[in-house]
Amino acid sequence: MAVQAQRQATAAPARPRPKRVREEEVLVWPDLVFIEFISAVLFTITFVILSVFINAPLLNRANLDVTPNPSKAPWYFLNLQELLLHMDKAWAGVLIPTIALGFFAAIPFIDRSRHMQGLWFGTKYSVRITVITIIYATVVSFGLVTLDAGDTRLTPLVDFKTEMLTRWIPSCPEAAEDVGWPCLRDEAGAKHLGIVSTKDFSKRLEFEVLGVNWPEDLDNIAWPFNDSIGDWDLGFIGLSNIHGWGGEHLNIPAAMAEQVIPLTLTIVVFPGLIIYTMFRLGWVRTRRDVMIVMYTGVIFGYLALTLIGSFFRGEGQDLIAPWNIKVDEG
Amino acid sequence: MSATEEPGKPRNLSERIQLLQDRIYDRLFHNYIWQSIFRSGYPNTPRNQMLVVATNVFLHLHPTRLQRTHVRVTYTYCLGGLTFFMFIVLTITGVLLMFYYVPSVDRAYQDIAALETNVKFGLLMRNMHRWTAHAMVILVFLHMMRVFYTGAYKPPREFNWVVGVVLLVLTLVLSFTGYLLPWDQLALWAVTVGHGIGGSSPYLGDEVQTVIFGGFEIGQPALIRFYTLHVIALPLLAAIMMAVHFWRIRRDGGMARPL
Ligand code: HEM
Numbered sequence: 015m016a017v018q019a020q021r022q023a024t025a026a027p028a029r030p031r032p033k034r035v036r037e038e039e040v041l042v043w044p045d046l047v048f049i050e051f052i053s054a055v056l057f058t059i060t061f062v063i064l065s066v067f068i069n070a071p072l073l074n075r076a077n078l079d080v081t082p083n084p085s086k087a088p089w090y091f092l093n094l095q096e097l098l099l100h101m102d103k104a105w106a107g108v109l110i111p112t113i114a115l116g117f118f119a120a121i122p123f124i125d126r127s128r129h130m131q132g133l134w135f136g137t138k139y140s141v142r143i144t145v146i147t148i149i150y151a152t153v154v155s156f157g158l159v160t161l162d163a164g165d166t167r168l169t170p171l172v173d174f175k176t177e178m179l180t181r182w183i184p185s186c187p188e189a190a191e192d193v194g195w196p197c198l199r200d201e202a203g204a205k206h207l208g209i210v211s212t213k214d215f216s217k218r219l220e221f222e223v224l225g226v227n228w229p230e231d232l233d234n235i236a237w238p239f240n241d242s243i244g245d246w247d248l249g250f251i252g253l254s255n256i257h258g259w260g261g262e263h264l265n266i267p268a269a270m271a272e273q274v275i276p277l278t279l280t281i282v283v284f285p286g287l288i289i290y291t292m293f294r295l296g297w298v299r300t301r302r303d304v305m306i307v308m309y310t311g312v313i314f315g316y317l318a319l320t321l322i323g324s325f326f327r328g329e330g331q332d333l334i335a336p337w338n339i340k341v342d343e344g
Numbered sequence: 345m346s347a348t349e350e351p352g353k354p355r356n357l358s359e360r361i362q363l364l365q366d367r368i369y370d371r372l373f374h375n376y377i378w379q380s381i382f383r384s385g386y387p388n389t390p391r392n393q394m395l396v397v398a399t400n401v402f403l404h405l406h407p408t409r410l411q412r413t414h415v416r417v418t419y420t421y422c423l424g425g426l427t428f429f430m431f432i433v434l435t436i437t438g439v440l441l442m443f444y445y446v447p448s449v450d451r452a453y454q455d456i457a458a459l460e461t462n463v464k465f466g467l468l469m470r471n472m473h474r475w476t477a478h479a480m481v482i483l484v485f486l487h488m489m490r491v492f493y494t495g496a497y498k499p500p501r502e503f504n505w506v507v508g509v510v511l512l513v514l515t516l517v518l519s520f521t522g523y524l525l526p527w528d529q530l531a532l533w534a535v536t537v538g539h540g541i542g543g544s545s546p547y548l549g550d551e552v553q554t555v556i557f558g559g560f561e562i563g564q565p566a567l568i569r570f571y572t573l574h575v576i577a578l579p580l581l582a583a584i585m586m587a588v589h590f591w592r593i594r595r596d597g598g599m600a601r602p603l
Contacts, residue, residue, distance in 0.1 A: 032601040039409040043393040046406060046415050053422045054429050061433070061479070065471030072460065075453040076532035078561065085533035087541075088523050090481050090516060095537055107541030119509045121492075122502035131495040132600035134419075144493070302495065309492055313485075 032132075083329050083342040092323030093316050099331055100162050102272035113281075114312055121309065125301040139297040140306055147288060147310040154284050155318035160333065186220055196221040285311055405590050407598055414599050419494070423487035427515075428586065430480035435579065437473040445525070447571035449564045452527035477519050484515045496600035504592040507585055514582045521574035524567060535562055535570075 040046075074080075087095045097106035130136025135144065186197040199220050289307050292298040298307060325336040354360040372378065373386065384395035394408040413419055444459045444466065446452065459466040488508060491497060497505035524535045539562060542552040550560075558565025593599065 031597055032603050036409075038412050040412050040415055041390060041393050042397050042406045042408055042410055043387050043403070046410055047397075047403065049415065049417060049422065050425055053426060057426060057429060057479075058433070061472055061476055062468075064475050065468050068471065068475070069460075069467065070471050070474035071528075071530055072456060072526055073529040076449075076527045076529055076562075078532070078563075080529070082529055082533055085537055087534050087537040088520060090519070091538065091541075094541060098541070103541070103544035104546045106544075108545045115509060115513065118488075118512075119506045122497040122499070122505050126499060128498055128603055130602065131498040132413075132602050134494050136495050136602075140493075306493075313489065 084327055084331055086323070086327070089320060089324055092327075093319035096159070096319040096323040096327070100159070101276035105273060105277060110280075114316075117308070117312065121305055125305045127300065127302060130302065137300060137302055137306075139299075140303065143292060143297055143303055143306050144310050146292070147307050148314045150284075150288050151311045151314040152318045155315050156322065158279065159319075159322055193220055194222055280315075407594065410598070411601055413601075420490060420599075421486070423483055423490050427480055427483040427487050430476045430483060431582065431586070433476045434473060434480065437469050437476070438575065438579075440469045441473055442575060447525070447567055449527065449567055452525065452567065456526045456528075477522060480515055481519050484512055488512060494600065498600065501592075501596050501600060504589060504596060507589045507592060511582065511585050511589060514578060514585060518574065518578045518582065521570040521578065524562070524570045525574065527567065532562055535566065539566075 086092060094107050094111060097110060100106070135141045184195070184197050186193050186199045197220055285308060288311070289298060289304060292303075292307065298304060322333075325339070326333055328334040328339040329342055354363050382396075383399050385392045387393040387396040397403045397406055397408045441459070444463055445455045456470070459470060461467075491505065491508065520535075520538060524531045535557075539553060539557045542556055543549040543560075545552045553560055556569065558569050
């Protein structure tokens, strides 16, 4: 047994290791222990002072009958809450975070070269790639959120509202059942200023072309994420009632707006565009470079969405300037 | 004359003081009890400096020597170490908070309010716990970015990076479960948002809400679940994962260096 284990251990492929150069080494005591001690002391002092002057919030006692408007998740989840406004909630809240974490965990298994480790920004263009991706991710995140906000005034100075971009789509006539040309049906509760967001847009679009009645004719087509193929009974493993994605029938406009469009944009189109561009420019050359673009994009997209969720979302999750945010405590 | 004087006999005041210092030092550090605790001598020689690191249970997380470049503050910015330090501060302040907190919907809010007003340093402890918790979330992200941009996840450190990702998730979940405990409006509605997100899991929405949040509304079942996860299950798990993380740094040949 032991011999076998030993043989297995030694049979593991020899991995090249950097050579140790004694002259370049220092003793942990005192060199490192000193730094650790000082930084611990500095942090302790900082947080004691901070805690003396700034109190942790304590609002009224929890009350299920009084809903504050807006209700916000803790800041590090505000990005997910922000995503909820733009796509299907299963994607925003569960699947995208899972994919992001899966991607993080997969990074070392995709970029397997040993070179340029242990150095800040080891590859030739990595600083440039990182900076450009940071700017790109920030601009794209803020841009998409603003575009999807429909009737929001883009700037406090210029009175330009994004919904003006799509005003050319007429409203559906009140009475008519089927409409020949694409038009927007006013839903109960929908804002009257045309389109509010892509979600709204696709849910309210109606037309009848070539005998196809959009969207009614598509309602009952089966697909994996709705109930049309029935509930799955997994009672034998204790999950007796496995539910459909949202329990809806196929609603192609909604699926387009909440799944296909936001996901292709955020996972395929925008990352693909920047990677391809920098590849053609010769800046992205190795898997390491691709990982830098993707990791930076995820982290700074996450940061941008966190900032938007924290500082630009007011009552009813409307997009507004930070100085206008008021919380209605209910 | 002077050659015949007995060695060690003090001639003037400064020598007397020196002698006294040596005696005190001897009494303090060369006695039986002290030496039963600390095996190595005072770390003023390279040998003793290495021994002190190798024989002390806390210090032996370190190797005895390190690459000069790794000790430079601008390489790691101490981020991993500071994340760990935040975890320790959170454990200490958290245990103190536990003395005054009962995880019941009827009491939790009053307990926190009373802690702030009636308990000496109670408010300070709560504030410290809150702010260091935020700091830990920020630091763990920064540490991850440091590791990423220095390419320190590359072989042979793939697995330790994955352990790190688990630690990142644990840190976020620890912070989130703690958020509910004060049982105020902020807590309730923030967790209600999370409850909604959990409920949107494809196929398993209801199950997630029942298992993790204890039902379709945030109440006593959610509070006791979050409390138990927050004060014992998750910290224990995090501590174990940190032990693995630190062990693996040593096993993988110390911190990453260019080949
Ligand atoms: C609770 C969370 C964490 C703690 C307490 C922690 C602690 C540490 C410490 C003390 C080090 C030594 C070097 C340094 O300080 O930078 C380290 C290194 C490392 N950490 Fe973490 N870490 C945590 C989370 C993470 C995360 C989220 C990742 C990545 C996803 C990660 C990946 C690594 C890797 C790969 C190394 C080796 C770095 C090298 O060889 O240069 N850790 N960690």
